[in-house]
Amino acid sequence: MKSIKVFAPATVANVSCGFDAMGFALESLGDQMVFTQTEDNGVKISKIEGANLPYDVDKNVVGVVAKQMLEDSNANFGLDIQIFKNFKPGSGLGSSAASASGTAFAVNTLLDNKYNKLELTQFAMQGEVTACGSAIADNVAACLYGGFILVRSYNPLDIVSIPTPGELIATVIHPQIEIKTADSRQVVPETIPVKTAVAQWANVGGLISGLHTKDFNLIGRSLVDYVAEPKRKELIPHFDKVKQSALNSGVLGVGISGSGPTIFALSKGKNIAHKVAKAMDEVYVNSGIGYNIYVSRISNKGVHLV
């Protein structure tokens, strides 16, 4: 009976202009999970470290995804799963997506890669249904594919990998406050002027083109969100100050990671990314709010064996 360990990266969804359509994976922040085959059929979660999550396999996305895949594939084995969370649920960094995608990848490995990445994305999306009530793809696809991804369509599901310049470095700050996903959804308007939408998709085009051509200036100019950020930033203490101080440090762009409260920034090169981290730190250090700051390359492979 085999045992494997996977690393499932944290992910930044939306990416400013790419609201509800884009995401990218971090290289050096993520969860680890150990999957051990068992002779008994059935799935058991035997250990969870780093977060207060349910052991009940029908309530934990890891269990939901694993059970579904074992059933779909008529597997002749069961699983014992250990979960080591390195970043917090509710951060806006795709905690449930890391759990779901890490599980999909691991179970697929134990099934001799029966499924392709698109199918794994669909299994992982069922984990997102358990976690947040809807089958969103941006975090799980970023986690599974690595790099930047675009969810071009949901019906049929169509994930496009976008090349990621190696010099692109993310700085993220996670203020330890809770934003309810429902609140975060509710502040985004249901309709927008077509003019606003045009400005937004022009930036999506610019961002995608800039990623393809390694045009960092274009990437920076395109990292603008006219739709969610103006509303959601009100839920994140000191957002404007963090953004301004990051921009003063030479960052390409700054935005809200997923539905927040994490704020992400993208820089060309590590030096600037670390300057941005320092600038973010200076905004938050006396705020009375706990926080974590991470500097990471963009993962070029997504979830993988360790």
Add this chain to the structure above:
Amino acid sequence: MKSIKVFAPATVANVSCGFDAMGFALESLGDQMVFTQTEDNGVKISKIEGANLPYDVDKNVVGVVAKQMLEDSNANFGLDIQIFKNFKPGSGLGSSAASASGTAFAVNTLLDNKYNKLELTQFAMQGEVTACGSAIADNVAACLYGGFILVRSYNPLDIVSIPTPGELIATVIHPQIEIKTADSRQVVPETIPVKTAVAQWANVGGLISGLHTKDFNLIGRSLVDYVAEPKRKELIPHFDKVKQSALNSGVLGVGISGSGPTIFALSKGKNIAHKVAKAMDEVYVNSGIGYNIYVSRISNKGVHLV
């Protein structure tokens, strides 16, 4: 005193999902214009063939753009201009943009290339103000830059050239009916659901990515317009039939060129593009409506000297 002749291509603006933000230039359809320096200052239009356009230099976009550039540059010469239109104003193929951009390019050539392409775009946009009342950039930028372009931003003006696979061939049909630009604008809703906007910008991302990677299938899947086409197609006789018969012929995608009535299709390779032309022809041949069909590569250089 010098005399030069320019070819200014017809252009397809919007390009389905890229409503109000994208455009491309045709290689083999466009206007020719002859610009001859004169010792007298001032601009004179001495010949117009192929269309019923004003000779008054303050009412013809050619005159407006030329005068403006000569003034801005303190030129010590005047111009005699001959215009040979090869496609009709009001077609949705950027007739005024070809006039304006051809003029901007030609005058700049006679000014020893004093201005860069972005500045020429800004001059040509003033021609669009004369022609249609607003300084739209998608047609003029496509005409000046060639290939596919993205208008990432108007303020400041930011034009992004998108690489164009050589195998991409356009088929366009121009039904000779008049659609007033005002009507065409009016049918597009002023606001749209955010969900619709997300689906649209996901397709913009897919189209731009497909053009970069020569992924023709992705280009085809992304050529969808949820915003303008559902309304504007009602103004174009047989639109659905033309679209369906083109799709049956293996086209990548079909949409409305600019604000219509021209319908454009993009195919991989000339064989399919000609099959599409035949299919379009079969829809219109007994319609009682006059029409022209053109098959053309995408121009890789835009307006140029001949």
